[in-house]
Amino acid sequence: MNTQAQPPAASDGTVGKALDVLDQVAAYGRPVRFSALLEASALPKATLYRLVQTLTNQGMLAYDPERQTYALGLRLVRLAHTAWKQSSLAPVARPFIDVLAEDAGETVHLAQMDSGQVIYVDKRNAAEPIEMFSQAGKVGPAYCTGVGKAMLAYMGQEARDAAIDRQSFYAHTPATLDSPEKLLRELDQIRAAGHAFDREEHEPGIICIAAPILSSPGRVIGALSITTSTRRHTLDELINFRPALIRAAEAIGAAAHDWQFPTDT
Amino acid sequence: MNTQAQPPAASDGTVGKALDVLDQVAAYGRPVRFSALLEASALPKATLYRLVQTLTNQGMLAYDPERQTYALGLRLVRLAHTAWKQSSLAPVARPFIDVLAEDAGETVHLAQMDSGQVIYVDKRNAAEPIEMFSQAGKVGPAYCTGVGKAMLAYMGQEARDAAIDRQSFYAHTPATLDSPEKLLRELDQIRAAGHAFDREEHEPGIICIAAPILSSPGRVIGALSITTSTRRHTLDELINFRPALIRAAEAIGAAAHDWQFPTDT
DNA sequence: TTTCGAGTTTCAAATAGTGGAACCACATCT
DNA sequence: AGATGTGGTTCCACTATTTGAAACTCGAAA
Numbered sequence: 054m055n056t057q058a059q060p061p062a063a064s065d066g067t068v069g070k071a072l073d074v075l076d077q078v079a080a081y082g083r084p085v086r087f088s089a090l091l092e093a094s095a096l097p098k099a100t101l102y103r104l105v106q107t108l109t110n111q112g113m114l115a116y117d118p119e120r121q122t123y124a125l126g127l128r129l130v131r132l133a134h135t136a137w138k139q140s141s142l143a144p145v146a147r148p149f150i151d152v153l154a155e156d157a158g159e160t161v162h163l164a165q166m167d168s169g170q171v172i173y174v175d176k177r178n179a180a181e182p183i184e185m186f187s188q189a190g191k192v193g194p195a196y197c198t199g200v201g202k203a204m205l206a207y208m209g210q211e212a213r214d215a216a217i218d219r220q221s222f223y224a225h226t227p228a229t230l231d232s233p234e235k236l237l238r239e240l241d242q243i244r245a246a247g248h249a250f251d252r253e254e255h256e257p258g259i260i261c262i263a264a265p266i267l268s269s270p271g272r273v274i275g276a277l278s279i280t281t282s283t284r285r286h287t288l289d290e291l292i293n294f295r296p297a298l299i300r301a302a303e304a305i306g307a308a309a310h311d312w313q314f315p316t317d318t
Numbered sequence: 319m320n321t322q323a324q325p326p327a328a329s330d331g332t333v334g335k336a337l338d339v340l341d342q343v344a345a346y347g348r349p350v351r352f353s354a355l356l357e358a359s360a361l362p363k364a365t366l367y368r369l370v371q372t373l374t375n376q377g378m379l380a381y382d383p384e385r386q387t388y389a390l391g392l393r394l395v396r397l398a399h400t401a402w403k404q405s406s407l408a409p410v411a412r413p414f415i416d417v418l419a420e421d422a423g424e425t426v427h428l429a430q431m432d433s434g435q436v437i438y439v440d441k442r443n444a445a446e447p448i449e450m451f452s453q454a455g456k457v458g459p460a461y462c463t464g465v466g467k468a469m470l471a472y473m474g475q476e477a478r479d480a481a482i483d484r485q486s487f488y489a490h491t492p493a494t495l496d497s498p499e500k501l502l503r504e505l506d507q508i509r510a511a512g513h514a515f516d517r518e519e520h521e522p523g524i525i526c527i528a529a530p531i532l533s534s535p536g537r538v539i540g541a542l543s544i545t546t547s548t549r550r551h552t553l554d555e556l557i558n559f560r561p562a563l564i565r566a567a568e569a570i571g572a573a574a575h576d577w578q579f580p581t582d583t
Numbered sequence: 584t585t586t587c588g589a590g591t592t593t594c595a596a597a598t599a600g601t602g603g604a605a606c607c608a609c610a611t612c613t
Numbered sequence: 614a615g616a617t618g619t620g621g622t623t624c625c626a627c628t629a630t631t632t633g634a635a636a637c638t639c640g641a642a643a
Contacts, residue, residue, distance in 0.1 A: 068336040116500040125401030127432040133398030134455020135344040136390030167392040190399025
């Protein structure tokens, strides 16, 4: 009765195809020629053409007539801004992240899970002030990041399995957990400990301690992490951040939960 | 052969409708119930339902089964991030904005024009941030902001007219230019001067000096502004920022231009 | 001038979207 | 309990929309 799992994304209807085109453009990473899109896409010329037309005059794509290239449009940025603001997590979490970053003196990340991928929705760099899209919106793998594992550990059975299925288990570093089995074992430990580590599993020299954010028992809505480098701290030292990290994560969870039940009449 | 100006947005095809739904959800500003969407929309129940379904399992909307509400999805954030990064303006401008904000010691905004609206794509906060609305992705009116007027002044005839048509000319403050005539006169002056002021036209107490960013003569790609409050500076003092502002705007323009012609084979 | 490739338009066929109405589940009245 | 209501989901015949092969246009290269 509904669409089945299909890794390359089940393209439901015209809308699905249109959105696929957006992804294509995004994947290109730079303004694209129509012809380039065409050969990357399975759609026939005319179809793709009309699709791109539509997206363009909807502001989802921007056409540069001089260069004859398409890029993602500003409407996306506008929508994303609203998405961010209306999220029950990121805006609520902001003040807590501020103090946590201040206290720890290290970089703090706030992430959510989206179809098996970690997506960073906020970041506070200890030294630098506010950075918006430079980092927010960035995606990363779930199986080899602190936030990713923290979320996986606490999400429901089915969701977790689905997410794990989507992991690539590419060994970014020697420390990467490169199989579902290793990952599952790690997740058990994380649940037992209440926090997750990234032991240089994604990038050499980068370590972090992460905790899940629960809006209510069993409902993971994100994760929080304190990241540092091996040059500044050892893994063992990271545990010192635990109390503050957990406190912040819990506070955010509670705040987000409350936010969902605004004092209505 | 092409679409004409149509304030309520010409909904081309199913894709258009789908995107309209996204806007609806965005406009709501918080998670929406299906029924709420329904009465706000002109579409019949079943149609809206399927549309929302599609958008949801495409990740453009996120459904909260517990609360039975829809919110904008993370896929948008992901796409917007890419949009930002692949833009020829924002990423290129960043370093220049950094030094400009540093030099001036005031808040710097980078904006672009999107269908008659100003959309802020980056922002550097001064050490002591001023209370005001603004953030990346945030939109604002063109006719009563420094960046907006700077861009209007330098864009082509047709584009400008189209943009001006879309302005509301609501008088936010006594200083607001509340008619096309006043605005056009101001634009002439801006062209003559090479910079634009915001004389508390949008928010009382907030003033700024702005300059257009041209990638090549006659091609506005954005605008840059230095914002402050009347408590910190007078309008006359703002002119002192002009040299640095213009220098930065020109540098960004040149950099963006070069970026569009990457050293290809 | 001819050729070529990229981009744009046409048009009949049929797929995909539409929407009125029925349906279901659950909560709330009587 | 039974009746009533509300919000959400599904059906299905109708047709508007999308489709895509092919034809066309334009500019630049041969």
